[in-house]
Amino acid sequence: xxxxxxxxxxxxxxxxLATSWRSRPELVALTSDVFARGFGRDGVPESRVRLEAxxxxxxxxxxxxxxxxxxxAKNQTQDPAxxxxxxxxxxxxxxxxxxDRVSKDVRPLRPGDVAVLxxxxxxxxxxxxxxxxxxxxxVLARAGLMRxxxxxxxxxxxxxxxxxxxxLAMAELARLVAYPASxxxxxxAVMARPAREAFAELDVVKRVWAARAAVPxxxxxxxxxxxxxxxxxxxxxxxxxxxxxxxxxxxxxxxxAVTYANLCSSDGRGCTPAGLVAAxxxxxxxxxxxxxxxxxxxxxxxxxxxxxxxxxxPVTVLFDLDRDPYFTALGVQVVADRAGFDLxxxxxxxxxxxxxxxxxxxxxxxxxxxxxxxxxxxxAARGREERQAMRLLYVGWTRARxxxxxAGRPTCLGFGMIAQLKDAEQDAxxxxxxxxxxxxxxxxxxxxxxxxxxxxxxxxxxxxxxxxTPGLGYVACGPGDYPPAVVVPSAMVxxxxxxxxxxGDVDVEQYGERLILSGNPEMQTLGDAMHGFLAAxxxxxxxxxxxxxxxxxxxxxxVGFALSPDDLLRASDRLRQWVxxxxxxxxxxxxxxxxxxxxxxxxxxxxxxxxxxxxxxxxVIDHKSFPGSVEQAATRAHxxxxxxxxxxxxxxxxxxxxxTGCFIHLPVLGAVVPVxxx
Numbered sequence: 001x002x003x004x005x006x007x008x009x010x011x012x013x014x015x016x017l018a019t020s021w022r023s024r025p026e027l028v029a030l031t032s033d034v035f036a037r038g039f040g041r042d043g044v045p046e047s048r049v050r051l052e053a054x055x056x057x058x059x060x061x062x063x064x065x066x067x068x069x070x071x072x073a074k075n076q077t078q079d080p081a082x083x084x085x086x087x088x089x090x091x092x093x094x095x096x097x098x099x100d101r102v103s104k105d106v107r108p109l110r111p112g113d114v115a116v117l118x119x120x121x122x123x124x125x126x127x128x129x130x131x132x133x134x135x136x137x138x139v140l141a142r143a144g145l146m147r148x149x150x151x152x153x154x155x156x157x158x159x160x161x162x163x164x165x166x167x168l169a170m171a172e173l174a175r176l177v178a179y180p181a182s183x184x185x186x187x188x189a190v191m192a193r194p195a196r197e198a199f200a201e202l203d204v205v206k207r208v209w210a211a212r213a214a215v216p217x218x219x220x221x222x223x224x225x226x227x228x229x230x231x232x233x234x235x236x237x238x239x240x241x242x243x244x245x246x247x248x249x250x251x252x253x254x255x256x257a258v259t260y261a262n263l264c265s266s267d268g269r270g271c272t273p274a275g276l277v278a279a280x281x282x283x284x285x286x287x288x289x290x291x292x293x294x295x296x297x298x299x300x301x302x303x304x305x306x307x308x309x310x311x312x313x314p315v316t317v318l319f320d321l322d323r324d325p326y327f328t329a330l331g332v333q334v335v336a337d338r339a340g341f342d343l344x345x346x347x348x349x350x351x352x353x354x355x356x357x358x359x360x361x362x363x364x365x366x367x368x369x370x371x372x373x374x375x376x377x378x379x380a381a382r383g384r385e386e387r388q389a390m391r392l393l394y395v396g397w398t399r400a401r402x403x404x405x406x407a408g409r410p411t412c413l414g415f416g417m418i419a420q421l422k423d424a425e426q427d428a429x430x431x432x433x434x435x436x437x438x439x440x441x442x443x444x445x446x447x448x449x450x451x452x453x454x455x456x457x458x459x460x461x462x463x464x465x466x467x468x469t470p471g472l473g474y475v476a477c478g479p480g481d482y483p484p485a486v487v488v489p490s491a492m493v494x495x496x497x498x499x500x501x502x503x504g505d506v507d508v509e510q511y512g513e514r515l516i517l518s519g520n521p522e523m524q525t526l527g528d529a530m531h532g533f534l535a536a537x538x539x540x541x542x543x544x545x546x547x548x549x550x551x552x553x554x555x556x557x558x559v560g561f562a563l564s565p566d567d568l569l570r571a572s573d574r575l576r577q578w579v580x581x582x583x584x585x586x587x588x589x590x591x592x593x594x595x596x597x598x599x600x601x602x603x604x605x606x607x608x609x610x611x612x613x614x615x616x617x618x619x620v621i622d623h624k625s626f627p628g629s630v631e632q633a634a635t636r637a638h639x640x641x642x643x644x645x646x647x648x649x650x651x652x653x654x655x656x657x658x659x660t661g662c663f664i665h666l667p668v669l670g671a672v673v674p675v676x677x678x
Contacts (some may be wrong), residue, residue, distance in 0.1 A: 003341035025053035027065040033447040069407040084130035098314035115301040115313040119320035137299040145289040157227040223273035248292030316400035322416035327385040329377035489606040489646035512670030521562035527625030529557035571667035583614035596650035617658040637664040637673035645677035
């Protein structure tokens with residue numbers, strides 16, 4: 001960008017805004033002196049930096065334009081507590097006064113007049129928590145816009161606009177609009193009629209349908225506006241309370257929609273309501289759906305430096321001043337082989353360079369790193385990042401209307417980002433106040449200008465005790481046992497009490513001879529191969545195709561030595577003969593996926609090997625590769641009663657028809673064992 005600007009200017013001076021309408025005259029003058037000399041070190045003319053205040057008169061009683069907060073924290077974990085204590089001291093100081101933005105009168109400071117700028121979101125969150133512990137409300141930008149009630153309302157309306165049969169969208173609209181206070185009534189309505197009919201008569205659903213019919217070819221923004229009106233989003237925000245926040249969230253939603261439309265336009269792709277729904281989902285998944293930040297009189301604003309651009313507050317607190325600009329020649333870099341910039345061919349003589357990081361990022365004292373620091377590529381990266389740090393510092397500093405606060409440890413003005421404020425002779429433009437403080441203020445010289453700095457040496461404060469009122473009649477119930485959320489059928493126990501089954505007490509239906517196994521195969525692996533073939537085999541396939549299928553499965557599972565392909569064909573043929581003889585004209589459902597919610601709320605999820613549909617209902621058949629004796633197999637078969645019962649219950653619930661029998665199929669033994677499940 002620097003190269004592009006210089007090329008466009010071609011040596012001419014750009015037009016600049018020479019007047020500041022935001023800040024008080026003394027603050028404008030100090031800012032101009034400090035940053036004109038600071039940017040001048042990089043060759044930026046003073047005329048581009050210096051400003052004049054719109055009014056030359058200082059309002060009486062505003063006090064100094066700069067404060068220095070010295071936080072005696074030992075590490076980063078202590079910083080938020082000390083910074084919160086300093087904010088509380090500021091708010092409690094009766095001498096701090098600001099100009100009212102509307103009336104322009106000088107008045108006492110309120111929490112909403114203060115903004116604290118930190119470098120990272122993590123620090124913002126920690127500071128907001130410490131402020132809350134001291135009884136100070138904070139407004140903090142945070143994700144979760146799509147999960148707010150107003151976000152859910154608009155998104156549900158937009159989904160219904162895209163798909164008029166979206167029953168989930170109807171249900172969400174009903175819960176938010178028609179049944180906001182009674183989940184039980186909403187659930188009763190869901191259960192009373194099929195999903196698509198449960199809420200089809202609601203006014204909000206009909207209004208969305210009418211909007212859809214009125215503009216069937218609407219683009220993303222037109223569809224969103226139509227939905228906002230149809231679901232009466234603004235009226236709901238006023239009805240639900242905290243309306244300023246909720247209405248601002250609606251504005252944030254539309255801002256995201258405008259961004260999506262602009263991206264579609266620049267990329268040359270279609271901009272559709274369905275695409276907007278997907279864009280909102282992507283925003284939520286990536287955590288970029290930031291809620292709106294609304295300044296309040298009783299809440300301090302906590303924000304990152306980068307998010308503060310374009311905003312202003314009477315008092316701006318700058319923290320993380322001593323953060324080092326990050327620079328490295330490693331990683332991906334854009335490299336130019338020539339100076340200047342060709343607007344007609346912006347990529348000319350520019351290429352991407354990648355230098356991998358050979359060490360852990362914490363290892364920076366090796367001979368490699370010593371040579372790297374002296375390399376011209378690193379020098380260029382350092383200069384680039386230092387210039388960026390200066391621009392960021394200027395943005396933060398100029399957010400203040402009446403007072404700017406430099407907060408950090410006692411020596412922080414000599415390090416990191418703030419230390420970039422040097423003149424052409426590399427002399428520091430800011431000076432620290434003497435320690436210990438000789439009074440509440442110090443008379444210093446910054447950038448050759450005399451300035452009075454209000455100094456606060458911070459003392460940590462104990463958290464403010466919160467008055468927590470317990471609920472009436474609360475009785476602790478203690479720990480409880482709850483059914484599992486999800487189970488697989490193979491883990492389920494039989495529905496009745498376990499019983500001993502002797503082989504003689506069980507009807508084992510022998511339909512063929514035992515298959516001869518060779519070697520000592522892993523029976524689980526052999527069973528997987530047999531399951532695969534029984535699931536894939538079809539009577540419509542030619543014999544050669546069936547044999548090739550069997551041979552391929554045995555080889556891929558590594559059990560071709562144990563069983564021949566012809567044995568697999570024989571097992572499949574014998575099973576079909578048994579099913580045809582017992583269930584004439586049956587329809588086979590192989591590997592049938594089943595999902596069933598039990599009365600306890602537990603979801604049973606599994607896949608039945610074979611479900612046979614016949615004239616009287618269904619039969620459930622499960623394949624097992626057990627190679628033991630018939631008597632042993634009969635006893636073991638009843639251990640699967642719980643699994644078969646789960647399959648049977650799911651089939652009966654889903655189809656409304658009975659399950660007339662459950663069976664364990666033993667292809668190695670050439671037998672089928674009926675299993676009683678109830």
